[in-house]
Amino acid sequence: MNFASDNTAGIAPAVLDAIVKANQGFALGYGRDDLTERVARRVGEIFEREVAVFLVPTGTAANALALAQVSPPWGAVLCHADSHIITDESGAPEFFGGGLKLIGLPGEAGKIALPTLREALEQGPWGGPHHVTASALSLSQATEAGTIYRGEEIRALAELAHERGLAVHMDGARFANALVRMNVSPAEATWKAGVDVLSLGATKAGALAAEAVVFFDPARAAGMPERRKRGGHLVSKHRFIAAQFEAFFAADLWLDLARHANDKADQLAARLTGAGLPPVWPVEANEVFVALPCAVDAHLKAAGASYYERNSHDLPGGAVGGDVVLIRLVTSFATTDEDIAQFIAVATGR
């Protein structure tokens, strides 16, 4: 009954096999190996255009490096108030960005609505030497609330952002989960909708430690090799991070893994709804948020269930507080029907 995070799961077997298989002979370090080159090409194929790709070991590194590329130190990155970059990365974007500012916008179910972005951009004050300059919009896909932005939503937000000179970053720690739900191509989900740079996560999805920063306009990546290196994020035995991605993309494994996780989230949501505990937000990726009576919470914990409580700036009024807590249940490629059945059994006292 481990629903604490998708990073509590291990490595997907095919990814681990790829690491084992890559462990043959010698290969130049720091990305000058064939496997890395193949993966870079593969990412271009997947996104149907020339891209600049940089593999790094953590999602925080991917986000912070990406934002530092598209925002000056006196820039402001607009993001959802509950987004990972603003709440859970201990100031990494500010550090890598030379002291840039993150500005959290409110929004239901983890999503920034177009009018909210418009208001923020109009209200300001922005720029001039006294005020920071709105420089980037960061969208989490899937969001921290387990919801997803649809293609047209991204397109509208990105269009407004671009009009005002902002770059568009997508934090895709759970990009595959969003993709399989949207049922569109990677290209349509990103650059065709206006995304300039994507943090493409593989770790939560089944890798050991592998994230990619993908620039859809390679010119935007100028200086990125140096930035990654001096950030300590250029892995020396680079073939092993590349191997993870090669396996991840082979035979659409990444989509299969994500589909499994999403299916389990759907199943969990359905069973919880059946038990009178409907999710507080639409379940569109691999996360289920439930307002749980404290007694049930205690019961589940006593039974060994693992999950986290969550704060949210944008919870539907009255949903939690008193004797109700908001919990987050995350499914993964490794979640089984038994996990879910057991969780429901304990939650419902049956």
Add this chain to the structure above:
Amino acid sequence: MNFASDNTAGIAPAVLDAIVKANQGFALGYGRDDLTERVARRVGEIFEREVAVFLVPTGTAANALALAQVSPPWGAVLCHADSHIITDESGAPEFFGGGLKLIGLPGEAGKIALPTLREALEQGPWGGPHHVTASALSLSQATEAGTIYRGEEIRALAELAHERGLAVHMDGARFANALVRMNVSPAEATWKAGVDVLSLGATKAGALAAEAVVFFDPARAAGMPERRKRGGHLVSKHRFIAAQFEAFFAADLWLDLARHANDKADQLAARLTGAGLPPVWPVEANEVFVALPCAVDAHLKAAGASYYERNSHDLPGGAVGGDVVLIRLVTSFATTDEDIAQFIAVATGR
């Protein structure tokens, strides 16, 4: 004939097995797993004292984070002019250290001599608001020249550094190689000789991507968890980085791997000497530096030998230039007698 770097080797079988073995079930992320706890305890046992240990994926991260802990932004880190931190990390220490300064000292065979350090500290000017403050001494062990500092050398340098208020950092990317040559305990090679913080490398020695920052006074690690996280160096599926270290330390594997690499370096050095190509510096770890006639160099490359040319600020006069190049040959746990025999055969034209 791959002697380009010890990071061109793969993963030592026992380390890879440990990763595979750790891939069972779920484990909390970000270091809150049992394996991580075990490794932290194990490092304490190995160094015979309470320590604070932080695992990170790269050596650059280990060095930069360690130095930022022991030096203020207006500090100066004294190191050898050929040291990795000053020549090969693209300014990572300066970035993590908020703009600190690295000051390269000359020194034969990659080592800082005591009088050199004394002169640098006396000459200054240091401190006051106008000049940076000498805040740390960083020693590479083994050095970039493949030599090692003996216990008494470290002790003397560290004593002087401490007298002047400097912390002592050791860049131990090849610490195990030095250790087995010194034939002293890890404690004697570090804190008993005055080292305050160690970057303990496992990657070059046979891991996938695993380095540890070890503070011998845990109080010195205050803020380090936050610093690592915002540097993007807290690996989410942390059990897998811990697993590498557990295997590394089990049954003295790390010493065996290092001993193998050192033995191969000795063997290579002996064969080269026999062929009239004696190393320019004492071979004390797993690196052999040779002044190679360009014709031989061309011959070797044509035959597929892989190695790098090196610059050095402190090469014995007249050793290179003209039709002689300085090359670096690095051995590893994976180097075989055949590699060496083949290299010698090509080099000697036999």
Add this chain to the structure above:
Amino acid sequence: MNFASDNTAGIAPAVLDAIVKANQGFALGYGRDDLTERVARRVGEIFEREVAVFLVPTGTAANALALAQVSPPWGAVLCHADSHIITDESGAPEFFGGGLKLIGLPGEAGKIALPTLREALEQGPWGGPHHVTASALSLSQATEAGTIYRGEEIRALAELAHERGLAVHMDGARFANALVRMNVSPAEATWKAGVDVLSLGATKAGALAAEAVVFFDPARAAGMPERRKRGGHLVSKHRFIAAQFEAFFAADLWLDLARHANDKADQLAARLTGAGLPPVWPVEANEVFVALPCAVDAHLKAAGASYYERNSHDLPGGAVGGDVVLIRLVTSFATTDEDIAQFIAVATGR
């Protein structure tokens, strides 16, 4: 009719005289002169305790350096959402603080209420390696709304802050204005109420360019000389910045100048109220905020009145918008009765 800012006024005659008088002979630079020493002692007398004082040329420098001293790079500084440090310093605190985070709290009339601070501190999440650590509370005195914190309000806020391990910074760009209104001693208005470090402004109050950072616990200033120097804020001909402060403090000039400015603000507020344009917030320092019909605004501007429109996150509902704008009128030591009479005449169409 210049009410744009107190920094549009010139230099108070006595301060300018002091600069002229200080221009005799030679004096060592960088603060090693007698005048600087005298001023440092004088600040200690004024605040009735040993202090560490650092003079700098701008208020942004004073704030940013002070915050960097009391907050780690992974810290969060809690401040009012309309405070100068978060809206008007282009990210200076983030830059000097190595990427720290400013968190704006709501609050009526520019002030943070105790329950608001308590809720922010309780809600979190704070600390751990994932979340930034609440490290400082910054209070603007007088506030950006022209109001002031009373002694007991500061005491309560500071007590809560200290309980949670936060340092307390006071942005006193208009400290003298607050002080004369509070009618308490400088000590009571600061450290006796729990303030740890004060940005003490003289520029807006009548100096050319002179601000002081005052640490009430000198130990907290460790490293500050270096920080100021590398920030480029150690003025070389330092006697002239010291001279401004000497004149400022002589014969309570600073209080007289502030009292004049406050009196003019009171007078302006009274006349505006009489004209049916009452201030939207209590006038407690030298700023008057009025919701002005656009027609009147146009009329005033046509007549040459100079002032700025303001945004606020916390304006009383319905106060502005449509055909009403919020304007800020700032008085200074140089404001005359004629300025006010003329402004009122134009505003009222008489």
Add this chain to the structure above:
Amino acid sequence: MNFASDNTAGIAPAVLDAIVKANQGFALGYGRDDLTERVARRVGEIFEREVAVFLVPTGTAANALALAQVSPPWGAVLCHADSHIITDESGAPEFFGGGLKLIGLPGEAGKIALPTLREALEQGPWGGPHHVTASALSLSQATEAGTIYRGEEIRALAELAHERGLAVHMDGARFANALVRMNVSPAEATWKAGVDVLSLGATKAGALAAEAVVFFDPARAAGMPERRKRGGHLVSKHRFIAAQFEAFFAADLWLDLARHANDKADQLAARLTGAGLPPVWPVEANEVFVALPCAVDAHLKAAGASYYERNSHDLPGGAVGGDVVLIRLVTSFATTDEDIAQFIAVATGR
């Protein structure tokens, strides 16, 4: 007998008068005043081209901001090993530059020779993700040894720098002193010779606190307004910093002040030479360096002479040490014949 530094002198009378004169009525802050606009235009006239000008209160700010504009955080700024930016600014360039690296080159009499620069650029290693990228050349004019670069020297150095993609910065804290000695136009001494950005000092030359950063290609100044503001270097009552420059440039005052200082240096050098104490380096600006017997040094100090001892990396062999110290004597617009006569009298024991 004050020869400690040109910043121990006060304010030149005409500059002080200008401050007094500027203290009339109100003026918008932060550089939006007429005086500032006039000065910006005037700088363009002086340099015979469109320029972007930024006034700041200190030389350290000017240098650090200028270098941060023309170098990425992973850049290296090549400068003389004795230059102010590397020895006396407490790491300001590293701080403002996001952790860039300063690399000190040797050179006789404070000057970088062309072959030295060429060797540094050829030797490297530079660039790639592992090594920092040579990004700027910084020349001090006049140098820290009181010498000057001639037009053809600057041209040759700048040409080489530009070939390799480096920007050329000139630290002109004593630019006027160099200019009057070179007897060329400001344009010829800077952009016509290849200088991209100039730190133009007025403080040492007779101002209170006024330095200018001049970009000869305004496009290179993109982001500079924000950078200055967040550095805390946008002076609020900006008219007073502009007033200093207006007076400085009026009727060639800056050249007259510098000529006076240079003349006094020449006079001092001639008298010292006559007394058997010839300067160790050519006296080309307003600094005289002498190797002084310790007995004479003690005698002078006892008589109240004020000056500093200096270290140098590049002193002619055997010049100092033992019972001889290297001292620096700096003259200024305020140095009198009597100062010099008295100094010589004491030095020669007459």
